[in-house]
Amino acid sequence: MELNLNRYLSEEETIQHLDGNPLNNDLSNLTILNRSEHSKTDAIRVNDVILTCQWCNKNFLVKGSKLRQRLRSDRNSNSFCSKQCSGKYGQSVQIGNPRLNKVKIERTYYIERDNSNIINEEQNIGETLTGNTEA
Numbered sequence: 001m002e003l004n005l006n007r008y009l010s011e012e013e014t015i016q017h018l019d020g021n022p023l024n025n026d027l028s029n030l031t032i033l034n035r036s037e038h039s040k041t042d043a044i045r046v047n048d049v050i051l052t053c054q055w056c057n058k059n060f061l062v063k064g065s066k067l068r069q070r071l072r073s074d075r076n077s078n079s080f081c082s083k084q085c086s087g088k089y090g091q092s093v094q095i096g097n098p099r100l101n102k103v104k105i106e107r108t109y110y111i112e113r114d115n116s117n118i119i120n121e122e123q124n125i126g127e128t129l130t131g132n133t134e135a
């Protein structure tokens with residue numbers, strides 16, 4: 001079985017106990033899974049970002065969940081703090097003023113997961129790598 005790896009697990013990989021018993025670290029009971037397969041409760045979230053309004057120059061916070069919708073189709077977008085600013089910009093363009101450059105908004109992600117899971121995973125991985133199986 002490929003579990004006898006002389007390498008560290010990559011970030012995407014995690015140990016799964018086939019019989020569901022986290023104390024059974026017998027090699028026949030272990031398999032490597034990608035984290036995405038393993039933890040169905042894990043969710044990839046987008047971090048909140050602070051943008052500067054292109055109309056009034058005010059800084060404003062955009063929730064990660066909103067950012068995801070906002071940028072689904074197009075990563076570059078104009079950023080306005082409010083409907084008012086967006087509207088004023090729209091009017092300005094209509095009367096012939098130049099369009100503003102769209103800005104690229106970098107999205108960063110974090111994984112929201114069940115904490116009780118991650119503690120077990122880390123302990124189990126440590127035991128496996130040192131070959132130190134507890135009886």
Ligand SMILES: [Zn+2]
Nearest residue numbers: 053056081085
């Ligand atoms: Zn504004």
